[in-house]
Amino acid sequence: MRVEIVAVGTELLLGQIVDTNSSWMGAELAAAGINSHYQTKVGDNPARIRAVLEQALERSDAVICCGGLGPTQDDLTRDVIAEVMGVDLVLDAEIEARIRDMFGSRGRTMPENNVRQAMVPVGASVIPQQPGTAPGLICPIGDKVVYAVPGVPYEMKEMVTGTIVGDLRRRAGEQGMIASRVLRTWGMSESGLAEVLADRITELDDGGEATLAFLASGVEGLKVRITAKGTDAADVTAKLDAEEAVLRPLLGDIIFGLDDDTMEAVVLRRLGELGLGLAVAESVTGGYMAGRICAVPGASKVFRGGVVAYTPEMKRSVLGVSAGPVVSEEAAMEMAEGVRRLTGADIGLATTGVAGPDALEGQRPGTVFVGLALPEGYESGSMMFRMPGDRERVRQFTTISLMDQLRRRLG
Amino acid sequence: MRVEIVAVGTELLLGQIVDTNSSWMGAELAAAGINSHYQTKVGDNPARIRAVLEQALERSDAVICCGGLGPTQDDLTRDVIAEVMGVDLVLDAEIEARIRDMFGSRGRTMPENNVRQAMVPVGASVIPQQPGTAPGLICPIGDKVVYAVPGVPYEMKEMVTGTIVGDLRRRAGEQGMIASRVLRTWGMSESGLAEVLADRITELDDGGEATLAFLASGVEGLKVRITAKGTDAADVTAKLDAEEAVLRPLLGDIIFGLDDDTMEAVVLRRLGELGLGLAVAESVTGGYMAGRICAVPGASKVFRGGVVAYTPEMKRSVLGVSAGPVVSEEAAMEMAEGVRRLTGADIGLATTGVAGPDALEGQRPGTVFVGLALPEGYESGSMMFRMPGDRERVRQFTTISLMDQLRRRLG
Numbered sequence: 001m002r003v004e005i006v007a008v009g010t011e012l013l014l015g016q017i018v019d020t021n022s023s024w025m026g027a028e029l030a031a032a033g034i035n036s037h038y039q040t041k042v043g044d045n046p047a048r049i050r051a052v053l054e055q056a057l058e059r060s061d062a063v064i065c066c067g068g069l070g071p072t073q074d075d076l077t078r079d080v081i082a083e084v085m086g087v088d089l090v091l092d093a094e095i096e097a098r099i100r101d102m103f104g105s106r107g108r109t110m111p112e113n114n115v116r117q118a119m120v121p122v123g124a125s126v127i128p129q130q131p132g133t134a135p136g137l138i139c140p141i142g143d144k145v146v147y148a149v150p151g152v153p154y155e156m157k158e159m160v161t162g163t164i165v166g167d168l169r170r171r172a173g174e175q176g177m178i179a180s181r182v183l184r185t186w187g188m189s190e191s192g193l194a195e196v197l198a199d200r201i202t203e204l205d206d207g208g209e210a211t212l213a214f215l216a217s218g219v220e221g222l223k224v225r226i227t228a229k230g231t232d233a234a235d236v237t238a239k240l241d242a243e244e245a246v247l248r249p250l251l252g253d254i255i256f257g258l259d260d261d262t263m264e265a266v267v268l269r270r271l272g273e274l275g276l277g278l279a280v281a282e283s284v285t286g287g288y289m290a291g292r293i294c295a296v297p298g299a300s301k302v303f304r305g306g307v308v309a310y311t312p313e314m315k316r317s318v319l320g321v322s323a324g325p326v327v328s329e330e331a332a333m334e335m336a337e338g339v340r341r342l343t344g345a346d347i348g349l350a351t352t353g354v355a356g357p358d359a360l361e362g363q364r365p366g367t368v369f370v371g372l373a374l375p376e377g378y379e380s381g382s383m384m385f386r387m388p389g390d391r392e393r394v395r396q397f398t399t400i401s402l403m404d405q406l407r408r409r410l411g
Numbered sequence: 412m413r414v415e416i417v418a419v420g421t422e423l424l425l426g427q428i429v430d431t432n433s434s435w436m437g438a439e440l441a442a443a444g445i446n447s448h449y450q451t452k453v454g455d456n457p458a459r460i461r462a463v464l465e466q467a468l469e470r471s472d473a474v475i476c477c478g479g480l481g482p483t484q485d486d487l488t489r490d491v492i493a494e495v496m497g498v499d500l501v502l503d504a505e506i507e508a509r510i511r512d513m514f515g516s517r518g519r520t521m522p523e524n525n526v527r528q529a530m531v532p533v534g535a536s537v538i539p540q541q542p543g544t545a546p547g548l549i550c551p552i553g554d555k556v557v558y559a560v561p562g563v564p565y566e567m568k569e570m571v572t573g574t575i576v577g578d579l580r581r582r583a584g585e586q587g588m589i590a591s592r593v594l595r596t597w598g599m600s601e602s603g604l605a606e607v608l609a610d611r612i613t614e615l616d617d618g619g620e621a622t623l624a625f626l627a628s629g630v631e632g633l634k635v636r637i638t639a640k641g642t643d644a645a646d647v648t649a650k651l652d653a654e655e656a657v658l659r660p661l662l663g664d665i666i667f668g669l670d671d672d673t674m675e676a677v678v679l680r681r682l683g684e685l686g687l688g689l690a691v692a693e694s695v696t697g698g699y700m701a702g703r704i705c706a707v708p709g710a711s712k713v714f715r716g717g718v719v720a721y722t723p724e725m726k727r728s729v730l731g732v733s734a735g736p737v738v739s740e741e742a743a744m745e746m747a748e749g750v751r752r753l754t755g756a757d758i759g760l761a762t763t764g765v766a767g768p769d770a771l772e773g774q775r776p777g778t779v780f781v782g783l784a785l786p787e788g789y790e791s792g793s794m795m796f797r798m799p800g801d802r803e804r805v806r807q808f809t810t811i812s813l814m815d816q817l818r819r820r821l822g
Binding site: 010011012013014015016017018019020022023024025026027028030036037038039040041042043044045048052055070071072073074106107108111112113114131132152154213215225280282285286287288289290291292293294295297299300303304305306307308309310311313314317318342343344355357391392395 | 422423424425426427428429430431433434435436437438439441447448449450451452453454456459463466591600601602603605606609612624625626627636691693696697698699700701702704705706708710711714715716717718719720721722724725728729753754755766768797799800801802803804806
């Protein structure tokens with residue numbers, strides 16, 4: 001089973017949007033043991049979309065066509081697929097009613113343009129998942145198939161995981177699997193990791209049952225990905241387990257989680273186990289840390305809240321920071337204690353520093369101080385980090401570094 | 412002059428790396444008035460790389476092939492291009508010496524593998540910029556050309572801006588420019604916009620001097636992109652100005668900015684002009700709004716800070732929200748007034764609501780209340796929104812909707 005991905009949209013060619021959809025689909029297909037040899041981006045031009053689709057159908061067994069299913073005139077995917085199938089588009093009354101209901105439930109009337117989205121090529125079936133107004137389509141062409149999915153990432157993802165991957169595996173019959181496991185790490189550089197793992201990588205290159213790759217991922221940390229092939233899920237899992245068992249002693253406590261574990265999720269889980277409440281006081285991270293924490297489902301069980309104290313006055317009046325520099329270890333510690341007091345949380349974390357581009361209080365950009373106010377029995381304290389990079393990277397690295405400090409102190 | 416981009420690397424197909432290189436090149440080419448109709452990703456497989464290159468040369472005048480120039484055995488681009496050219500690879504002694512020097516200057520000996528990087532197809536020339544060990548190549552094939560550049564972004568970028576764009580323009584002879592301008596909007600759906608602009612789009616399709624496209628972009632709002640071609644920069648600018656002048660009366664005050672203007676930046680700029688300070692109290696947005704605001708350079712001139720009040724207790728103790736539901740218009744208004752009082756800012760904004768997946772206080776996910784506490788002479792108030800989508804989209808739409816309310820009230 002060879003599947004090809006076609007992403008439709010002039011904005012992709014012009015670089016106004018980066019095509020992350022194809023990358024995500026490529027990863028999902030690989031994880032399901034499905035090969036994809038080509039990914040093509042093409043603009044909103046019917047002749048070129050058609051040429052790309054026809055070629056993809058020649059050299060592959062299935063095509064996932066992403067984008068161009070919206071309600072406007074430059075949404076051409078439906079029309080082109082019908083042409084390739086050699087059939088007409090007909091109005092699907094059920095889909096039209098569904099779209100009208102979506103608008104109705106928000107107290108709005110459906111614009112007549114959206115009727116276009118209910119047009120379906122004769123012989124195509126509709127993908128059951130429909131989180132937005134655009135329905136996904138399964139369009140058989142001879143013994144091959146074109147799937148059409150919207151370009152809105154969460155809509156596309158629901159359809160791919162809910163329907164398309166399973167449909168492709170059924171069409172492919174039994175076959176091998178590929179799977180990956182990611183060891184999430186923080187505390188060692190990419191080249192440091194490469195050195196620690198060099199011997200193991202050489203062993204694996206000489207005929208091991210897995211491969212390793214590193215990926216520096218900002219606030220997501222540094223990922224070590226193990227990939228293995230096998231006959232079935234149990235076989236692959238056994239190989240991934242075996243390799244993880246080899247790597248854990250080499251990497252030690254820089255591993256904070258697996259796969260989709262974020263640092264925040266790991267720390268919140270541990271706080272939940274310990275029954276400890278968390279609050280944060282942010283200056284240099286400006287709400288970014290609270291935002292990361294609140295993005296974890298169930299955060300409200302542990303997270304009390306926070307203060308974004310962007311001015312020196314607010315640090316003093318709300319958090320009780322004493323006179324003196326506000327970009328310092330002392331100020332970070334006072335902010336951490338202040339937010340802990342203010343919110344009644346067990347733990348207060350704080351960040352202050354210089355995001356750049358200008359220096360502040362004589363400290364150069366990238367200089368960050370963090371404070372951790374912990375309950376008795378745990379180690380409170382403050383420390384300085386020097387971060388590389390721009391404002392965004394300073395916020396990200398500060399957040400993961402401080403959360404990692406808390407993780408290590410919770411044991 | 413039609414140029415095609417081919418990105419080589421199995422890691423791109425597997426989604427381990429997102430292909431941002433092609434997007435960046437597409438934007439550079441468009442800015443230089445060069446059309447690119449297709450972008451293809453292909454794995455490290457010589458037959459498939461060759462097939463993609465040959466097809467690209469059939470339908471386009473030039474190909475930029477990115478990646479596969481490293482020193483390892485799965486770096487195949489050089490070999491495949493030589494095959495397509497029908498020539499041998501020969502060792503370029505000058506490049507070999509340059510690579511040896513690079514290693515030498517870091518106190519290291521060049522691994523013998525890297526000699527591969529000094530192999531050049533007969534008839535190809537070397538791109539002068541060479542920031543890394545991989546040289547870029549200009550490979551003429553008949554009256555067409557293949558450029559080979561490394562996949563390391565900063566190396567690729569130096570070669571594209573330093574050599575390739577100029578070379579393409581010379582090959583194309585004199586020709587026009589293409590440029591875009593984005594009208595940033597909030598307050599109308601994508602299909603609503605399409606309806607309002609339908610007649611204008613039809614006029615432009617019948618031979619206008621510009622094209623229009625819409626792009627829904629989450630917290631970035633809904634973008635209306637005008638694209639025009641012209642003989643030179645002044646000509647293109649005049650056409651963009653003319654089209655903007657046609658669209659402004661049709662769209663009215665839903666336009667909040669142009670090009671890279673974010674809603675936050677526009678609102679902060681206006682607050683700066685008015686000399687008003689801002690503070691935010693966040694529940695459902697959990698720090699996301701403060702994070703967006705602080706990401707604007709110079710935010711500290713206007714932004715005082717904020718409170719993330721994630722629990723009902725913190726809403727009451729820190730912000731003074733009275734007994735009763737905390738997911739309500741009244742609570743949103745009290746939060747806005749509370750944070751204004753706490754920080755001494757002129758303006759307090761607040762969000763409370765249900766991010767989902769579960770209901771809260773009988774309110775269903777996506778229900779959001781916002782409050783705006785403004786100084787005398789401006790309209791304070793609260794309102795309810797119903798947001799579509801997941802937690803992330805609820806946070807994004809709440810933030811841009813509330814900031815837009817503030818924008819409208821500032822006049």
